[in-house]
Amino acid sequence: MLNENKSEISLRIRRTDSAGLLTEWAKLQTTEMSNHNKGLILELMICRAFELEGATVKYPYDVKVQNMNSEQIDGAVYFDHIACLIECKNEADPINFEPISKLRSQLQRRPSGTIGAIFTTSGFTEPAIILAQYTSPQTILLWERKEIEQCLNQKSFKSGLLKKYNYCIEMGLSNYSLIEA
Numbered sequence: 001m002l003n004e005n006k007s008e009i010s011l012r013i014r015r016t017d018s019a020g021l022l023t024e025w026a027k028l029q030t031t032e033m034s035n036h037n038k039g040l041i042l043e044l045m046i047c048r049a050f051e052l053e054g055a056t057v058k059y060p061y062d063v064k065v066q067n068m069n070s071e072q073i074d075g076a077v078y079f080d081h082i083a084c085l086i087e088c089k090n091e092a093d094p095i096n097f098e099p100i101s102k103l104r105s106q107l108q109r110r111p112s113g114t115i116g117a118i119f120t121t122s123g124f125t126e127p128a129i130i131l132a133q134y135t136s137p138q139t140i141l142l143w144e145r146k147e148i149e150q151c152l153n154q155k156s157f158k159s160g161l162l163k164k165y166n167y168c169i170e171m172g173l174s175n176y177s178l179i180e181a
Contacts, residue, residue, distance in 0.1 A: 006040060013044035014059065018052055018155055021045055025152055028090070028121075038090040046086055046119050047075040049151065053158045055079040071106055077117075079158055082165070085110070087118045094123040097131040100140055107138035115139040115165065119148055124175070132174040139168055142175045150178060 004012070013024065028041055043060050051057040056078040063071040075086035087103045089095050095118070103116040116138065118124075123144050124132075132140050141164040151157045160178050167176035 004037070009037065009040055010044060010059070013041065013048055016048060018049075018152075021049055021052070021152055025149065039088060042090045042119065042121065043074040043086070043088045045152075046088055046148070046157070047077070049155075049157045050077045050079070053079075053155060055158055073106070077161075080162070082161065083111075083114045084161065085114065085116045087116065089118065089120040089122070091120070091122045094125045095120045095128055096125045097128045100128055100131050100135065103140055104135045104138045107135075107140070112137065115141065117141045117143060117161065117164075119143040121145045121148070129175050133172070135174070136172075139165070140174055141165060141168060144177075147178045 013021075016024065024041060024045055028038060028045075040060070047057045047059050058073075058076040060072070060074050062069045063073060073085060074088045077084045077086060085103065085106060087099055089099055099118055103118060107114055107116050118140060120143065124142055129142065132142055141161065143160075143164075147160065151160045163178060164174075164176045168174055
């Protein structure tokens with residue numbers, strides 16, 4: 001696993017079941033590997049978890065404009081009339097506002113109604129949480145480590161995304177915690 005290339009990692013995660021995702025999650029928390037591979041594994045795990053719950057998924061991909069890479073998208077998820085771009089961050093420190101700004105820019109290029117979700121294993125800084133509240137009309141939902149783990153255990157990413165989205169519609173806040181639910 002330590003010397004796997006991107007294709008091998010992708011194939012392994014895309015073939016795993018729910019129990020395998022829990023094993024990958026545990027390895028992700030403890031295994032020594034490059035930050036790039038940890039980030040890739042998180043992206044693939046989130047996409048696969050949604051897929052196992054019946055969502056249509058587009059795994060990480062690049063967007064080319066005039067034959068040049070203009071964006072790297074960590075994934076896209078579709079279910080129940082929801083279209084969501086995924087951004088994943090597996091960092092040591094809490095995520096600041098830059099990934100939120102980047103995702104907001106990506107959402108501005110998409111049809112209205114497309115939402116975004118940022119999954120992080122390290123939490124968010126206070127400025128990031130505040131900025132996420134002011135991204136409207138682009139909706140960006142914030143996910144933290146405990147929520148990811150809970151949804152992996154309960155196989156509840158789709159229902160979790162809907163709870164976060166409904167809360168955002170009703171309260172105008174992007175950082176609803178599934179743990180408190």
